[in-house]
Amino acid sequence: MKRNIIYVVVLAIVAAVFLIPGLKDTLKEQFLPVATIENAVHIAPEDYDVDLKGINVPSTNLKNFKDKIVFLNFWGTWCPPCIKEWPSIQNLYDSKKDKIDFVLIAMKDEEEKVRNFLKENNYNVPVYIAQSPISEKILPKAFPTTFLLDKEGRILLKEDAYKDWNSESSLQFINTIVK
Known part of the structure; x- marks a missing residue:
């Protein structure tokens, strides 16, 4: 009898995870940050070697952010x-720029279009255009693609789609990293 109750409860929980919108993502975000950090893929020092032409900031090399x-x-x-x-990236930058370095790389784009876009929207997040090849390890296959890297070069988060960077779950995850 107890065993049947346990099966029913487990089945109900599994069903809820798939049927209640957002519950799966909420649970994943609550329980995966520690596992994600421990199992994260590392970016090798040579993967950081990308010359970056600054659009609204001085030019640099990605290895300066290692x-x-x-x-x-x-x-x-x-x-x-x-x-x-x-807009959510700009808001995140405004609130976390003292704790996180932001590197936004415009891909397959013209410098003048990027400059106009930033100016028209009053965006001041650091934007670059790559001037040398980007490592296959971080070269995006879809756009937008965002990586959150820790000080050891671990990929703590890879998002290869639109994301609201000001959502409560995003901010909670980022706050666990910048503590």
């Missing part, structure tokens, strides 16, 4: 989901 927490985003002015997530 040993730092980095919000690394690949986007384009031609990409509707990229444009859609920009």
Whole structure:
């Protein structure tokens, strides 16, 4: 009898996870950060060697962000989901720029279009255009693609779609990293 009750409860929980919108993501975000950090893929030092032409900041090399927490985003002015997530990235930058380095790399884009986009929208998140090849380990296959890297070069988060970076779950995850 007890065993049947346990099976019914477990089945109900599993069903709820798949049937209640957002519950699966909430549970995943609550219970996966520690596991994600422990099992994260590392970016090798040579993967950081990408020359970056600054659009609204000085030019640099991605290796200058090694040993730092980095919000690394690949986007384009031609990409509707990229444009859609920009306001949340700007808000995240405004609230976390003292704890996280932001590197947004415009891909398959013209410098003038990028400059105009930033100016028209009053965005000041650091934007670059890559001037040398990007490692296959971080080269995006879809846009936008965002990596959250820790100081050891571990990929703590890879998001290859639009994301609201100001959602409660996103901010909770980021706050666990920047403590």
